[in-house]
Amino acid sequence: MSSTLPPSRPKRPEFRNINALTDLPSYRLPVAGIVSILHRVSGALMFLLMPFIIWMFDTSISSEISFAKFSSAFTVGLGFVPGWFMKLIALALIWAFLHHLIAGLRHLWMDMRHAVSKEFGKSSAIFTLTLSVGLTLVLGAKLFGLY
Amino acid sequence: MAVNYGSKRIVVGAHYGLRDWLAQRVTAALMAVFTLILLAHLILSKGPIGYDLWAGIFTTQWMKALTFVIIVALLYHVWVGMRDIWMDYIKPVGTRLTLQVFSIIWLVGCAGWSIQVLWRV
Secondary structure (H helix, E strand, O other): OHHHOOOOOOOOOOOOOOOOOHHHHOHHHHHHHHHHHHHHHHHHHHHHHHHHHHHHHHHHHHHHHHHHHHHHHHOOOEEOOOOOHHHHHHHHHHHHHHHHHHHHHEEEEEEEEOOOOOHHHHHHHHHHHHHHHHHHHHHHHHHHHOO | OOOOOHHOOOOOOOHHHHHHHHHHHHHHHHHHHHHHHHHHHHHOOOOOOOOOHHHHHHHOOOHHHHHHHHHHHHHHHHHHHHHHHHHOOOOOOHHHHHHHHHHHHHHHHHHHHHHHHHOOO
């Protein structure tokens, strides 16, 4: 193909093998792109922490004794893991769930009303980020006993 | 029946991913509704949220059946999502296959555990 091009034509830049450490930090994503990649990050996080989520379901629901163990895991800690760290993991899960849920509802909304504008993409992305981070802060403050 | 051989043959067998795309949205909607049901249980309750209230939500048979459906929906939803991630970022076939197999084992194991917990209440 390239042999048919006139020789004066400059070679088109080609970006391959993106290096996660040197290239990604300088990527300028639009706000909808940030929501999109965070949708993946939050989903992958919940996938990896799924055994922890089921452990919480298990200990909180099996019996009163296990429920007490569940509660104390977030105050006095569990094994060598301190309670504040358990709360931190729970907070990460709260954020992941909220972001994934709201970004997912945004997807469903856009799929149903398939005339989607660039402006709506941006404004709904800002709405998603604001609401998910805002609710995470509110619930996080409750989790760490600020109110 | 439409011609599906020769030059008219459909050369992809994955239905362009439409089925998984739709399944991911249907399961997502189901899980969103389930979240609302759980929230309603907790918000409309009176007094502090302790063991009795929390475990009580899952004692009825219809709630067990519903939660079971949600676990299966979650399993499928996460499978589609994780497969998308592996397909997008992991190009070597062997590594991708290994990660996909790992995802299936991880998810089926988690589903089995949560179903066992559900019927223990």
